Amino acid sequence: MPDWKALRAEFPLLGRYIYLNACSLGPLPLRGRAALERYAQDWDQKGTPVWFSDWLPLLAAFRDRVGELLGAPGGTTAIAPSVSVALTTLATSLPLAAGRKKVLIGELDFPTIGHQWLSRPEFEVEFVPSRDGMTIPPSAFAERIDSQTALVVTTHLFYTTGYLQDVRAIADAAHAAGALCLIDGYQTCGCVPLDVEAMGCDAFVGGCLKWLSGGPGNAFLYVRPDVIPRMRPQGTGWFATRDPFSFSLQELDFADDARRFETGTWAMPSHYAGLAGLELILEVGVANIQERLRDLTDRILVRCDQAGVRTFTPRERERRCGIVTLECAQPEEVEAQLHAAGVIVDSRPGRIRLSPHWCVTEEELERGMDLVFHHLKAHT
Ligand SMILES: Cc1ncc(COP(=O)(O)O)c(C=O)c1O
The missing domain is CATH 3.90.1150.10 (Aspartate Aminotransferase, domain 1)
Incomplete structure (x- = not known):
């Protein structure tokens, strides 16, 4: 220990x-403070070349460390400014079964999950009730998954009760009916060992703000490698493309890997602090x-x-x-x-x-x- x-x-x-x-907000570690000071120094001392000498490599390291945290294969993790934005990206691009409209969400899930699909009239949202106000057994999801269900979205650990869900059982029930499963693991990133492949979910979102002590602006997402090529997010930007520095305006050529879920220029100070927090937690x-x-x-x-x-x-x-x-x-x-x-x-x-x-x-x-x-x- x-x-x-x-x-x-x-x-x-x-x-x-x-x-x-x-x-809610993990405390700032000394190495996070040092990283923020290094950010100011790098920017001030190096100017534009800092993008290639430090900043793009730091972002690549961040994606890799997120992959390590999630047990995710290389190229399946992307950076997002918040979990809500990560969910928006996925809501516009997950390859849901044609003709299905139903999205199942747990009654104890974080509000932004509900808002994400309630804001889209093309979906019918159904909330899976909690009998005791504390837990929702996987069977309650399974009972409501049917041939109309396109997607099951729920949190790994409920923010108001601390109940840790059995994601594998929920994902298996979704897949057995031809639906996809998306997990919001913001409350488990950094405090529950994660293995997205063993969990069997199709996509996973999380961030560094809480148990990873990385501060705000450091959310991320994972998508199963075989699903990524079928996704074309509707909120996008030049850094989602295969070669952003080709400056091609008249064609949209998405990156092959999960970078296709990113958009424009990243908020670098956040990622200095985020990477410091991630590395500390992985070490501990x-x-x-x-x-x-x-x-x-x-x-x-x-x-x-x-x-x-x-x-x-x-x-x-x-x-x-x-x-x-x-x-x-x-x-x-x-x-x-x-x-x-x-x-x-x-x-x-x-x-x-x-x-x-x-x-x-x-x-x-x-x-x-x-x-x-x-x-x-x-x-x-
Ligand atoms: C489980 C869960 N999901 C999502 C969020 C919201 O994330 P964001 O503010 O990055 O959109 C929170 C915030 O507390 C949360 O606890």
Whole structure:
């Protein structure tokens, strides 16, 4: 196991707050700050040639590291500015079975997934209900997949409950009916070991903002290699083409690989920080981080039981990772008071969401939970 205490020095923010919101914004690592300073220096000292000496190679390294994180073959990963944009690209280009209109989405999925297909009148969106408000078993998807289903889209881990879905079972059910399966793994990138081929999904989106500590502007997508050649995204740009520097205006020749999902000039500072975060997490080991987070969330659940506080997160260790949500009548007030007391948490309607950074110490977690209960009780 890594030396968590030594690694903690990488994250100065953890010395200022008890940080229980890593699933929203991962703390900036020292090497991320150094990378941002290097970005300014490279730009300032090198001028235009920096594109070829540093920036394009850095983007290539970013795509490769994303591939490593996802267990994806070379050439199947692309950079996007946000998960929403990555979803738009896929919504316009996934090769769905002709004549089918139905898109199945989990009722507990992140809103941008729903919006993406609700905004397209050519689709009929159906939401798969959750019986307990916390989980959706794969069978609930399977029961609704039929000969009209074009696509199943859902998140790997639900952002309001922390439930980790069995993607393989969902993808198998979709494929058995001739539908495709797209997974939003934003909440598992950097905290759950990923293998997109073993998961069996056709496409996967994620980003570095949360568990990868890479800051905003660093989303990405993966598409199965045999599917890529059949896709022609409708939102596109010159950097999606085979040879952007041919400057050909009157023909559109998409890149053979997943670069065809990219568009125009990238926001370089984001990718300096994003790559630094990705490399750090790959070094620490995602499987190690997962175990650490499961230990920390175990402890949160025990403390909630002892305090008689209702939670919305599954008990089974293998069906959760870094998120626990607690019932709370006035979550925004509780979040603000905890902030003033030195604890950063998140609020969602009716809930306080806790997602400890993996370098939070046991002692901090206990102190943080004392404060959480203190402020929760003041608002019941
Ligand atoms: C699971 C999930 N998907 C998508 C998003 C939104 O991503 P973006 O803002 O990059 O579009 C979030 C943001 O919190 C998320 O948790």
